[in-house]
Amino acid sequence: MFQRYDHPVERSHSLVDDTLYRSMFERSGLGIARLDPRRKVLEANADLLNFVGRSIHDVYSRDFVELIHPGVRPGLERQLERLAKDRKGRFAEQVAAVRPDGSTVPTTMTAIAVYGHDTSISALLVILRKENAERGEVKVDQGKVLSDVHARILEGMAAGESTTQLASRLFLSRQGVEYHLGTMLRKLRAPNRPALVSRAYAMGLLSIESWPPRVEPAFVK
Known part of the structure; x- marks a missing residue:
């Protein structure tokens, strides 16, 4: 009740x-x-x-x-x-x-x-x-599931950076950022950016104890 x-x-x-x-x-x-x-x-x-x-x-x-x-x-x-x-x-x-x-x-x-x-x-x-x-819950083991560039993009998105800001900081084109973002959306089965960040936190990819957001090293290839 x-x-x-x-x-x-x-x-x-x-x-x-x-x-x-x-x-x-x-x-x-x-x-x-x-x-x-x-x-x-x-x-x-x-x-x-x-x-x-x-x-x-x-x-x-x-x-x-x-x-x-x-x-x-x-x-x-x-x-x-x-x-x-x-x-x-x-x-x-x-x-x-x-x-x-x-x-x-x-x-x-x-x-x-x-x-x-x-x-x-x-x-x-x-x-x-x-x-x-x-x-559609994604179960993640303790293997290396993200490339370094994916980890940096995920951290930037979790901190509120735009596609343009990410492209400038990571020396990528906007299309390159969108390509890597699309790969992560499919990999983690998330429908959009907020859902991707939320799921990354829930799965333990992003540390709950740090700001700016940081991907746990154990998950980076």
Whole structure:
């Protein structure tokens, strides 16, 4: 069941129908949380708490993005802000939930705007689906899986560099950068750049402890 504090204000201003909650909860493996428009966690189900390795007391009133890997937080913050202000409706993104011990859980996150009686956005519903082999999860062994140029491009993308900046720094053409990027997208089965960075963090290719981002040497040929 969903876990939340029995706060009288929260109970008197329920923002999502309980029937919807129960229906979604029955879909095994989905982590679900309700946030206020400022991204503070109001409720979370057991699957979501399991993904992030925390209790409801640890996540209640916490900024949801703090539970996601820091490598993808800036982009996720912008998307959630647009969702809360611009009525975008929903979006989906690949992110990695982070546990207190530093381990990560790769998930696909869907965020949905919830409207109140006055048609304003009253809450955000986030749904995390854990990736598995059937859905294209990439399992990486401890072998050398990236060339040096791929590692440098991945580090630059994780730091927010554009194709032009990467080309200039690595003495490549823009077409060369795009070629190597396409190779990595196919290799790691990622649909776009943000997903590639998120997956690289979740798979351990990018170190969780360093900034600027650095690919772990064990994965570089």
